Amino acid sequence: MTTSATRWAGVPAARRKQERRDMLVEAAFTLFGEDGEAGLAVRAVCRKAELHTRYFYENFADTDALLAAIYDRQAAALAEILERTVEAAGPEMEARTRAGIRGVLQFISDDPRRGRVLFTEARGNEVLAARRRAAETALLDAVIASGGTEGPRLPVLVTAMMFTGAMSELAQQWVDGRLGNDLDAVVDHAVELSLALHRTALKLASE
Numbered sequence: 001m002t003t004s005a006t007r008w009a010g011v012p013a014a015r016r017k018q019e020r021r022d023m024l025v026e027a028a029f030t031l032f033g034e035d036g037e038a039g040l041a042v043r044a045v046c047r048k049a050e051l052h053t054r055y056f057y058e059n060f061a062d063t064d065a066l067l068a069a070i071y072d073r074q075a076a077a078l079a080e081i082l083e084r085t086v087e088a089a090g091p092e093m094e095a096r097t098r099a100g101i102r103g104v105l106q107f108i109s110d111d112p113r114r115g116r117v118l119f120t121e122a123r124g125n126e127v128l129a130a131r132r133r134a135a136e137t138a139l140l141d142a143v144i145a146s147g148g149t150e151g152p153r154l155p156v157l158v159t160a161m162m163f164t165g166a167m168s169e170l171a172q173q174w175v176d177g178r179l180g181n182d183l184d185a186v187v188d189h190a191v192e193l194s195l196a197l198h199r200t201a202l203k204l205a206s207e
Contacts, residue, residue, distance in 0.1 A: 021059040023049040025069050032070060033113030036121055040067060064127045071131045074117050078107050097194055102187045104167065105174050109183060115175030119168060132168070140164045159201035163194060 108115030
């Protein structure tokens, strides 16, 4: 497949490369959403992006590097949304917790492919699994920091770890459709349980 000679006319080289990279990532995201990792053959991605295979290797060493780029793009988009919605929720913990949980579930509801990239397929792929572990660690650090204390006691640490793991599982089960389709109800239950766990942790930590 060849690229039209006029497609990149007048476009600076650096911008051309970035645009081709974006096209490949978007094409791969579409294929991954349909067929998972099996859909990310180099030729298939280039065909979808309408680019010659040489442009693939101009941007990525292999399909693992492409897969990492897909994950990073969706993770960055989710992080941006969460930062904005949680900040808008104000300082009260219940409101911030609700905004965070709803933000994650709404993000993957708006485009289920996002959930497949960030949560479902991450379990079976080494590249995605490593990024998912890093994301969970970042979430854990954020949850601990939100407590506003230095050197949190063991009950608080355990609670933060349980919440982090539970959120990943909640997101995956939501993607898989095992929690029904009532987002409000799922968020309500998740918030109630999260706050109860937090209250218990604070009680244990004060003893």
